[in-house]
Amino acid sequence: MLKILVVDDAIFMRSMIRDIFARGPFVIAGEAENGVQAVRLYQDLRPDLTTMDIVMPQMDGISALREIIRIDPAAKVVMCSALGQEALIAEAIEAGARDFIVKPFQPGRVLKVVQSVLGLDERLQPLVPPTHSGDAR
Numbered sequence: 001m002l003k004i005l006v007v008d009d010a011i012f013m014r015s016m017i018r019d020i021f022a023r024g025p026f027v028i029a030g031e032a033e034n035g036v037q038a039v040r041l042y043q044d045l046r047p048d049l050t051t052m053d054i055v056m057p058q059m060d061g062i063s064a065l066r067e068i069i070r071i072d073p074a075a076k077v078v079m080c081s082a083l084g085q086e087a088l089i090a091e092a093i094e095a096g097a098r099d100f101i102v103k104p105f106q107p108g109r110v111l112k113v114v115q116s117v118l119g120l121d122e123r124l125q126p127l128v129p130p131t132h133s134g135d136a137r
């Protein structure tokens with residue numbers, strides 16, 4: 001199982017991400033609600049992948065990302081951003097984030113990013129069943 005660390009100050013966001021990772025070879029190793037907790041948990045848990053919110057109290061996601069990369073330059077951190085945070089995303093990628101996902105999260109897109117960052121076999125896709133929207137195109 002691949003260990004995931006979920007970092008977001010909003011509890012509903014964390015539970016949404018938890019649900020997305022309920023499919024596939026993942027286990028939620030820990031959850032943090034600010035950057036300080038995130039860095040501490042990263043050190044303890046050494047997750048295979050971390051999802052990192054950007055705007056959080058105490059220590060924001062980009063500062064936490066920098067700390068984590070300092071501890072483990074190979075850390076795989078995916079940023080969680082809101083629309084309109086392109087500049088922050090660019091800063092995070094420069095600081096070592098592997099990729100980003102945009103809120104509101106689409107499970108398929110999140111898993112695609114995660115699989116690509118973790119180098120998982122494409123055959124694992126799709127982990128999310130197709131939605132039957134009636135759009136057959």
Ligand SMILES: [Mg+2]
Nearest residue numbers: 009053055056
């Ligand atoms: Mg936030």
